[in-house]
Structures are given as C-alpha cells and as structure tokens.
Amino acid sequence: MQTDGAIGPSTLSLKDLPWQILWDKERCTLCGRCTAVCPVGAIELKVFRKRAVNVDVDFSKPGKRGGNVFGTFYGIHQRTSPAFACVGCAMCTLACPNDCIGPVAADEADKLRFHINQGGQAERRGGRRNDPGGILDRIQFTRISMLTDPALDAGRHEFELTTLLGRIYPPEKNMEMLRENGWIPPVREIYPLIIGGMSFGALSPTMWEGLQLGVTYLNEELGMPVRISTGEGGCPPRLLRSRFLRYVILQIASGYFGWDEIIHAIPEMKVDPCAIEIKYGQGAKPGDGGLLMWHKVNKLIAAIRGVPEGVSLPSPPTHQTKYSIEEAVAKMIQSMYMAWGFRVPVYPKISGTSTALSVLNNLSRNPYAAGLAIDGEDGGTGAAYNVSMNHMGHPIASCLRDCYRNLVSLGQQNEIPLFAGGGIGKSGNLAANAAALIMLGASGIQVGKIVMQAAAGCLGSETKRCNICNIGRCPKGITSQDPRLYRRLDPEDVAGRLVDMFVSFDTELRKIVAPLGRSTSLPIGMSDALGINDKDAADRLDIRYVV
Amino acid sequence: MCRLIAITSDTPVSPMAAVRALDVMREGHDGSGVGLMLRDLGGPFEEMKDAPILSGIFTEAGIRKLDSFMINLGFLTKYKISIKIPKQTPPGIPRRDMYLIRAYEYPEDWEDLSGAEKTARLLRVRLDLREMGRSENDMIVFSFWPDTIMIKEIGDPLAVGKYLGLDNERLHARVIMGQGRQNTNYAIDLYACHPFFIEGYSTMTNGENTAFVPIREYLEGRGEPGYTGFFSDSEVFVHILHYMHTHLGLGLPAYKHLITPLQESDMEAHPDGEFLYHLKRTCRKLIIDGPNCVIGVLPDNTMFMAQDRKKLRPGVVGGKPGMYVFSSEVCGLDYLLPDRNKQYDLEPMHLDTAIVVPDRREVTLCRQTEPLDLPH
Ligand code: SF4
Ligand code: SF4
Ligand code: SF4
Numbered sequence A: 001m002q003t004d005g006a007i008g009p010s011t012l013s014l015k016d017l018p019w020q021i022l023w024d025k026e027r028c029t030l031c032g033r034c035t036a037v038c039p040v041g042a043i044e045l046k047v048f049r050k051r052a053v054n055v056d057v058d059f060s061k062p063g064k065r066g067g068n069v070f071g072t073f074y075g076i077h078q079r080t081s082p083a084f085a086c087v088g089c090a091m092c093t094l095a096c097p098n099d100c101i102g103p104v105a106a107d108e109a110d111k112l113r114f115h116i117n118q119g120g121q122a123e124r125r126g127g128r129r130n131d132p133g134g135i136l137d138r139i140q141f142t143r144i145s146m147l148t149d150p151a152l153d154a155g156r157h158e159f160e161l162t163t164l165l166g167r168i169y170p171p172e173k174n175m176e177m178l179r180e181n182g183w184i185p186p187v188r189e190i191y192p193l194i195i196g197g198m199s200f201g202a203l204s205p206t207m208w209e210g211l212q213l214g215v216t217y218l219n220e221e222l223g224m225p226v227r228i229s230t231g232e233g234g235c236p237p238r239l240l241r242s243r244f245l246r247y248v249i250l251q252i253a254s255g256y257f258g259w260d261e262i263i264h265a266i267p268e269m270k271v272d273p274c275a276i277e278i279k280y281g282q283g284a285k286p287g288d289g290g291l292l293m294w295h296k297v298n299k300l301i302a303a304i305r306g307v308p309e310g311v312s313l314p315s316p317p318t319h320q321t322k323y324s325i326e327e328a329v330a331k332m333i334q335s336m337y338m339a340w341g342f343r344v345p346v347y348p349k350i351s352g353t354s355t356a357l358s359v360l361n362n363l364s365r366n367p368y369a370a371g372l373a374i375d376g377e378d379g380g381t382g383a384a385y386n387v388s389m390n391h392m393g394h395p396i397a398s399c400l401r402d403c404y405r406n407l408v409s410l411g412q413q414n415e416i417p418l419f420a421g422g423g424i425g426k427s428g429n430l431a432a433n434a435a436a437l438i439m440l441g442a443s444g445i446q447v448g449k450i451v452m453q454a455a456a457g458c459l460g461s462e463t464k465r466c467n468i469c470n471i472g473r474c475p476k477g478i479t480s481q482d483p484r485l486y487r488r489l490d491p492e493d494v495a496g497r498l499v500d501m502f503v504s505f506d507t508e509l510r511k512i513v514a515p516l517g518r519s520t521s522l523p524i525g526m527s528d529a530l531g532i533n534d535k536d537a538a539d540r541l542d543i544r545y546v547v
Numbered sequence B: 001m002c003r004l005i006a007i008t009s010d011t012p013v014s015p016m017a018a019v020r021a022l023d024v025m026r027e028g029h030d031g032s033g034v035g036l037m038l039r040d041l042g043g044p045f046e047e048m049k050d051a052p053i054l055s056g057i058f059t060e061a062g063i064r065k066l067d068s069f070m071i072n073l074g075f076l077t078k079y080k081i082s083i084k085i086p087k088q089t090p091p092g093i094p095r096r097d098m099y100l101i102r103a104y105e106y107p108e109d110w111e112d113l114s115g116a117e118k119t120a121r122l123l124r125v126r127l128d129l130r131e132m133g134r135s136e137n138d139m140i141v142f143s144f145w146p147d148t149i150m151i152k153e154i155g156d157p158l159a160v161g162k163y164l165g166l167d168n169e170r171l172h173a174r175v176i177m178g179q180g181r182q183n184t185n186y187a188i189d190l191y192a193c194h195p196f197f198i199e200g201y202s203t204m205t206n207g208e209n210t211a212f213v214p215i216r217e218y219l220e221g222r223g224e225p226g227y228t229g230f231f232s233d234s235e236v237f238v239h240i241l242h243y244m245h246t247h248l249g250l251g252l253p254a255y256k257h258l259i260t261p262l263q264e265s266d267m268e269a270h271p272d273g274e275f276l277y278h279l280k281r282t283c284r285k286l287i288i289d290g291p292n293c294v295i296g297v298l299p300d301n302t303m304f305m306a307q308d309r310k311k312l313r314p315g316v317v318g319g320k321p322g323m324y325v326f327s328s329e330v331c332g333l334d335y336l337l338p339d340r341n342k343q344y345d346l347e348p349m350h351l352d353t354a355i356v357v358p359d360r361r362e363v364t365l366c367r368q369t370e371p372l373d374l375p376h
Helices: A033-037 A091-095 A171-179 A205-220 A243-247 A259-268 A299-305 A325-339 A356-364 A386-391 A396-410 A430-440 A449-456 A491-513 A535-541 B015-024 B043-048 B060-073 B115-134 B157-163 B212-220 B235-246 B252-259 B264-269 B273-282 B330-336
Strands: A019-023 A043-054 A067-078 A101-105 A124-127 A163-165 A188-190 A193-195 A248-252 A275-279 A346-351 A372-375 A381-385 A418-421 A444-447 A530-532 B003-013 B034-041 B052-058 B076-082 B098-105 B139-146 B148-153 B173-180 B196-198 B201-207 B292-297 B303-307 B316-320 B323-327 B352-356 B364-367
Touching: A019 A067, A033 A043, A033 A091, A091 A101, A124 A386, A171 B273, A205 A243, A205 A449, A205 A491, A243 A248, A275 A325, A325 A346, A325 A356, A346 A356, A356 A372, A356 A396, A372 A396, A381 A386, A396 A418, A396 A430, A396 A535, A430 A444, A430 A491, A430 A530, A444 A449, A449 A491, A530 A535, B003 B015, B003 B201, B003 B292, B003 B303, B003 B330, B015 B034, B015 B157, B015 B173, B015 B330, B034 B043, B034 B157, B034 B201, B043 B076, B052 B060, B052 B115, B052 B148, B060 B098, B060 B115, B060 B139, B098 B148, B115 B139, B139 B148, B139 B196, B173 B201, B173 B292, B196 B235, B201 B235, B212 B235, B235 B252, B235 B292, B252 B273, B252 B303, B252 B352, B252 B364, B264 B273, B303 B323, B316 B330, B316 B352, B323 B330, B323 B352
Parallel strands: A193 A444, A248 A275, A275 A346, A346 A372, A372 A418, A418 A444
Antiparallel strands: A019 A101, A043 A067, A124 A381, A163 A188, B003 B173, B003 B323, B034 B148, B034 B173, B052 B098, B052 B139, B076 B098, B196 B201, B201 B292, B292 B303, B303 B352, B316 B323, B352 B364
C-alpha cells in the first residue's frame, strides 16, 4: 500500500479473499499459461521490485562502501478487486507445466462476501447451496438379509430395477378400461436415475452432445432405458426429428423458450418424446424463473430458443398465463397431452416446498397428471441469486417422504410416481442417496450437478469453488458458449464418462438392494430397510432410529 | 425356515397325520409353534357345511365376553367340539383355559342377506372379537367361517398335537394345511402363525417376503377391512390372493403374474402380453420379493403351490388320484404317501403354479408363459 494511496471500503487484501494463490518463484518459467487460462482474470503477470544489499569488503578503497541495489523481477500477481477475485477453480494449477501455482482456501471467512455486491448488484452465480453434506448421507440401510432369507448375489442374480413414469390407474379401473377400449394414460418404463433438466444454452453444445451420445449408448448398447430432460431451452431441430427423441423428456417452463420450434416440429417427429415436464419450480432457486445471461446467448442458442442474440433471458417466476392451481396444472397438462394425441405422459416439476402436499392433492384428482418431480433445496443451477440458492427451498428428504406418506394414506402410491432431485450424490454417494430416497418413496431420481462433475469434470463445489457457470466462462467448457472454451470438452469423452457413471451406479444399486433381499422390483417405499442415528430425523422420516 | 404340509384327500384325514409329517421334517422347525387349518370337514361338521365355525383360544373371562357378544348379535351355538386339556402341560406349551371350536346358527335377521353381505358381516364379527381380546389378551380368534377350523399353538408340533388330542375323529378333514414354525419374528405371536385366513382363502409360506412393508401399505389402502393385522410378512400372500379373486376377478393362474410378474422379454412373447403388461404396472405394489414357497387353498378347496421368482425355496407336490400332498420337503410327502409313484412328483419352478382342483384327480402345472383364461 502506498502511503498516499486511498483505502476504499472495498479495498481488499489477499487475506480478505476466499482463495489465495500460492506461487513458487523458483520453479516458475513465466510461461504465462496460468494467466491465460484463468477464467476470471484473477492473476496477471507483474513486475515486482527487489532489493539486494551489496556488501563491499574491499576496505582499501575510500568512500562509500556497499549499499542497496534496486532491481525488478517478473512474477505472478493475484488481483484483489472484487470483480477479479480468484474463484479457486485451480485451472492455473492444471495448466502450469511446472506445478508451481495453485489456490489455497482462506483460513477464515472471507471479507469478499461483503463487497461482492458492487453497484448494488446482488451476488449471482452457478452451482448449488454452499453447504456440503446432508441428511441423505446419514441414512443407513439396516435391514440386511441374513440367515432367514439369504441375501442375493448382486453379480449373478437377475435384477429388475426399472421404474414407471406415467399415471397409473388403480388395477380395477385399468382392467375396465382395457376391456372397454377406454383411454389408459401412457406409461414409460425407464431407468430410475434420470438426467434432470439442464438446458441447451446453460450447457455448451459439446456437453449437450456428449450427454445425448451417452444416453443413446446406454439405451441402445447396454439396454438401460436412461432418459434425459432438456431443461428449458428447446431442443436442437435434428434431435426433434430423430428416433433418439424417445430418450428425451422435453421441458416447458415459464419462458416457453424453444417451444415454437418444438410445436412446429411435432408433425415431423418420427417418435414421441419420453415425456413432457412442465417446470413450475427449481430447487436451487425456488420461486424464481430460469436465467440465461446475455454472455451465453449466441447465434445458435438464439436460433433454438427463438430470441435475439446477446440479451439476457430471464424466465418469469411463474407461468404468466395461469392464475390458479387448476389453471396452471390441469389446463396446461391437458393441452400438452393434446399436442401429442394423449400418447405422451405430462408431469409437473416443482421446487421442494412445504406446500408440495397441496400440489400433490390437486394432482391426485387429475387423471392426466403423470407424476410429480420435486427438486430439493440442494439442486444446482446455471445462474441464480446467491440468496435464493443458499436460503430458499425445502430439503428433499422430508418433502418427498411427506408426499409419499400422503399418497399411501390415499391408497394412491402406485398411481402418481414421485421423482426426487436436488443434491443427490452431492458428496459422491450417488447410489446410496438415490436408494435412500427410493426407499422413502421416490419412484426415480433426477440428477444434474453430479452428471457435470462425473461426466465432464466440473470443478464446482459447495465450498465456493468455481461456480461461475452464469458468466459463460466455464473453464471446463461445460457451461460456456464460447467455442474457445467448449472445445476443451470432447463429446465422446463426456459420453464415455456418462456411461461409466451409470454402469457403476447400477452396480452400486444392486449392491444395496441385493443384501436387502430385493431384486424383483425397485424397492419403492421400503422404509423398513432404513435407519438413521438421529432420533428426530428418524421420527420425521418415519424410519428406524439406530445408534 | 418353516416346514409346510398340506393334504387334500377324498376321504377325511386326521390332523395328526399332518402333525406327524411336520415332525418328520422337524430339522427345519424349532418347535416354536404349529398352525393347522382344516376344511371340507368330515365328522359331525359334515352335516352343517353352512354354519360358521369360530376357532380360537379363550380364557374363562374371554368366553363370557364372547358369549354375551354373540348372543347379542343373535348367534346361537349349534355344535361344539371340546378339547380336553390334560392337567399336565408339557414344557414349551402355554397353559390355556379353552381351545374353542364352535359352530353357530346364523341370527334370524341374517337369513335374507346376500352372500356378499353375509361374508362381510362374518368378517366384521371376527375382527370385532379380535379387537375385543386385544387389550386383555383373553380372546384370540383365528377364523369364523363355515366349514373351517383353525388351531394354532406355541410349542413343538407333535407335543401340541398329542396334548390337544388332535387324533379326535371329529376333527378329520379332507383339506388340511399345517405349518411347523421356525420363529423369525422377535416374539412369538399367535396371530403371526401361518396359515393365514380370510373369507375362505388361506395361505402359508415358507420364507421371508422382503417387500412386505410397501405391500402392506398398499393393501391397507384397498378399503378392505379384512386387510389388517399383518403380524407376519407372509400374511400379505392371502390378502393378495383374496384381492385378485374378489376385486380383479382373476383366476388362480394369474396369482403368479401378480406376485412375480414376467420380465419384458417373456411378456412380449406371451399371448396375453398386453393384459399382463397392464397387470404388472397397476399391481406393481403387490410384487413380492425374497425366498418364498406359498401353499394356499381357495374357498372351493382348490389347493396350489407357487414359488418366488428365483425359486429359492424347496417345495414338492405328489400323490395319486384321491389324495395329494403339498410339502416343503420330500420326506414329509414320503411319510404321508410312501406308496405313491414318485416319478409323478412335481417340484414347481420359478414360473409354475401346481394346482389340485377339488375333484383330486391330478396335479396341473400352470406355467406363467401359458395363455391365461381371461374374463371378457
Ligand atoms: S484458481 Fe482459478 S480463478 Fe484462481 S487464479 Fe487459478 S485459474 Fe484463476
Ligand atoms: S503456468 Fe506455471 S510456470 Fe507458467 S507462468 Fe504460470 S506459474 Fe509460471
Ligand atoms: S466447472 Fe463450469 S460448470 Fe462447473 S462450476 Fe465451474 S463454471 Fe460451473
């Protein structure tokens, strides 16, 4: 700090930042790769001053001996202004050929958080709630089959682990309809792990292509009926007109982006989509609409979404044309059914909320509602206000459990499948989290963030790492529309990793259900298998308390 | 693993025969209890096929409660079999005041009731009695149904049989189900003893139904007052059977399609594939899991055996025209019918249901891949 320099309220030092860059002068060759790769320009090349003390030992000469020698050297400097604060992505480390640079998390809460709102702009970011861990990781599977019913062999026995997406009539009514050739709602038999809505636009073209490729491989080569939701952003025209559309769940949300294209493509569709998901809410930012910031709206995205280039695309918080639940749910569901001749299941997706039960009650009386997807507070997003992400929403476990218990009390637990999402596999325990939710009553699980992490190497975390998906500079090329960035991602590699993820998930799921003696059907609602070492949580979820 | 024996015979057989067969298979049960169901009765009950018979265990106080309750409803005792309880109770068998087997005359005002109304009311009476006995544990009611006797008690089957004098001629029956219990519940509750019974349907199982909780929750939501209790994970088998017949109008060959449906490839090749596809989806919550061999009897006294999807339990059916035995182990069958032609013994596999209809001429093996006789 210069003595005459001004210290403003937002003048920060390195210590005030959440991430500090450690740089090793001895090993650095000043190649500049780190500064070039940094997505936020947090580091730059700088000229530093140096001083050497020159000691002259020749006493024979008169006059002044020795003294200071001032010089300069070049090095890497970390910027401290809030706009350029390091996000800890460690791309510099990845790029450095000499292993001499990397971020270190601050040893105390940063001061940046109080200054991120420059110009009155509240913090926006991608990722999810900054809170690692959660209740799902604490649920244990305690009902292990022992001598009375020998455990099954996960590797050898036959397992049937698919689930149903679609409204299912009670057996009596279904048989009557079958006899009388009446309308029976369409039902899809699918894999219980669904890739949840991440839009074309939020994701880069290479990421999207990789996911579609992987899903196709899983279906056609491995016989796993995996389905993927488009998120709100339309669907590329060629995919709409291809046979691969059957693996796709088309999402419609409050901005209706891309639906002009979709509706016009209906007459040319070779196959029906798997389902239509009407998004009313999202776990990461409940009560807030989707948001694609202008950085990411390039020519391609603009064309698919049917909007001008380079403008931010906020979706309204609610579907503007609807004013009541009957309107919003019943009419919209029905019109979507109509569009595809009542052959495609249509279901709403809401964010986890204590009012989920009222939505569910409404759906249970609507014979067209094909299911309900609930996205809990730990869900991820490409762009949202930090406050929505961190503080809004309902944990998925109890929300899902309440809904399932409610269906049980109505005797409708087989009729409206519940899909749970939001932070599943947050700590890497994907299969365990998914199985726990299934046993609490979910028919299937929606995942997004873990797909980015496992299939594309997303660096984001719940301890404030990276999470800059909103600004279009994703260092991994996952959520960027800049060809220089998304070229980093090879779609085939993404597809390969996606397949790895699903195949290993499948093995783990068997490793969970086999010891519980289950193989003939997905153990939906098998709550007797679960235990937790927290009495209150056990009571709340109606599972066993174990210590 | 429990032991199961079921006999269907043209000539009435002593329940002791079933008990002795269980004793032959004793390696598999720990003597923690025995359950018997007798139907198509010989002896004195032959003459009163329509009279509902109440079976249960009562204390002195319980009997008084029962009598006043039944008289209030208008039921009159028609006939009863008294089981003389010896003074000495063998070790392991609890001391009881009374084992009740009593046939009733219907109340006068029931005479004009439809069959369905009558059965519903009989069930109601049984559930009320069960409820009344719950707090004091002074009434344990197993069944209240025409031409049906049920006896259940804790202890070694042979010891119980001798103690209760089950060789009694008046107890002979043409259809007998018996289970020697291997206790896998934490405490022995007589209501958890097989066979289970509802409105003429009964089943007993050798195994463990790991999908019990979701199935129970689903059955409880079917609006049937009889789908209750659930002291054992095997009790749901009889309710599924009952539900299939009475609610869905499906015949016995459909039972396997409910509890262990075909997988997709088999279903595609099945002549009734579409129907089965729908059945599997809509009855998904009734799919059982775990190792189970189920033996059951329908109201018309058809007897059957079905296995779980992986056929993890043993089970054999053998006999000759006039008498067939369903047994969890071959030695039980050998004991009862040593002179049968063993070549004709059948062990139903994962797709099979072995069925003996009441004429007792043959065993029919019904495979899930065969066409169903569907109601149209
Ligand atoms: S960690 Fe990431 S944001 Fe920080 S300096 Fe390195 S590249 Fe830049
Ligand atoms: S990448 Fe490594 S070697 Fe190159 S300038 Fe940066 S720190 Fe130095
Ligand atoms: S790596 Fe990309 S997708 Fe992952 S948190 Fe960073 S910006 Fe977002």
